[in-house]
Amino acid sequence: METLLLNRADVAENARMPELIAALEEAFAAYEHGDVQMPAKSYIDLPKYNGDFRSMPAYMDAGDWDAAGIKWVNVHTDNPEKFDLPTVLGTMIYSDPTNALPLAIMDGTTLTRKRTGAAAAVATDHLAVADATSLGIVGAGVQSYTQLEAISEVRDIDTVVVSDVREEAVAKFIDRFEAEFDVRAGSIEEAASCDVLSTVTPVESPIVPADAVGEHTHVNAMGADAPGKHELDDDLLAGATIVIDDYEQCTHSGEINVPWSAGLLDDDDVYAELGEIVTDAVAGRGEAGGPEGVTVFDSTGLAIQDVAAAHVVYEHANEKGNGYPFELVDTRL
Incomplete structure (x- = not known):
């Protein structure tokens, strides 16, 4: 019984966005x-290195299949400049829950990017206007690429406005997508006026003003994943319909964590968890009683997302013979 080792290319090839x-x-x-x-995401804070480690275990039963796994991941803000490494590095262990055999060890960095984009797409599908054609992106780092790749699967996006203080990052993003979309550089305000807006920055002071966002814009707030991080103006949050991925994580380290800690937001300001909307327990946009104005999805990233994505990757890689099989576990008694 072998374990499959899957590198970045293997994960990228088998993480098919529609299936994710x-x-x-x-x-x-x-x-x-x-x-x-x-279990709650656990943190090891490393102020000495301007970073942290996170441990994210989960088991999920999807009915037709079940799976378990754990991701060991970090956020080191100085990595690109100092070490020519991604800000986020991850390793995913994907296990068979029936016997605990590690089925695969895979690149969790690519997996994280892909599943983060897919999570935004799920939220966008339920919360954005049905005829959305424009997407604004604030932050042109690696996460921005999968935001566009995923959201364009659920809405007919033709216009993309990308904003970042790093001109080189914007140029690289445009070069990647200009053959497929009408993509251009713009200000944060121009990006925020689009039908859908995704923010993917690590800032701790809000950069998206309330008065810049369109009347019916759906916002995917993807950047805040630790206490103190905060991308959206407090007035924007106060006036929006807020949907979260997980109550404990969002109030602790999501986009709402700062105004929540200050007492500016409370339980009455949270419309629903995304799972409630997906299961039709709570109405999404376009449904009777659903939100009509600005909506915000506060995404912290859940371990079950990684397990679900790892399931897709492993099944395809195993079928196609991708990766490197090796005997991690000695099965001799």
């Missing part, structure tokens, strides 16, 4: 139905 989006929707539904075990 469907798998993550299943994960949010399983979470809402109580068919998961997901």
Whole structure:
């Protein structure tokens, strides 16, 4: 019985975005139905290195399949400049829950990027206007690429406005997508006026003003994943319909964590968890009683998303013979 080692290329090849989006929707539904075990994300803070480690274990039962796994991941803000490494590095261990055999050890960095984009797509599908054609992106780092790749699967995006203080990053993003979309550089305000806005920055002071966002814009707030991080103006949050991925994580380290700690937001300001909308327990946009104005999805990233994405990757890689099989576990008695 062998374990499959999957590198970046293997994960990228087998993380098919339409299937990831469907798998993550299943994960949010399983979470809402109580068919998961997901201990709280644990942090090891490393101020000496301007970074941290996070441990994210989970088990989920999606009905037709079940799986377990754990991701060991970090956020080191100085990595690109100092070490020519990604800000986020991750390793995913994907296990068979029936016997605990590690089925695969895979690149969790690519997996994280892909599943983060897929999570935004699930939220966008339920919360953005049906005829959305424009996407604004604030932050042109690696996460921005999968935001566009995923969201364009659920909406007919033709216009993309990308904003970043790093001109080189913007130029690289445009070069990647200009053959497929009408993509251009713009200000934060121009990006925020689009039908859909995704923010993927590590800032701790809000950069998206309330008065810049369109009347019916859906915002995917993807950048805040630790206490103190905060991308959206407090007035924007106060006036929006807020949907979260997980109550404990979002109030601790999501986009709402700073105004929540200051007492500017409370339970009455949270419309629903995304799982409630996915399972039709709460109405999404376009449904009777659903939100009509600005909506915000506060995404912290859940371990069940990684397990669901790893399931998609492993199944395809195993079928195609990708990766490097090796005997991690000695099965001799």
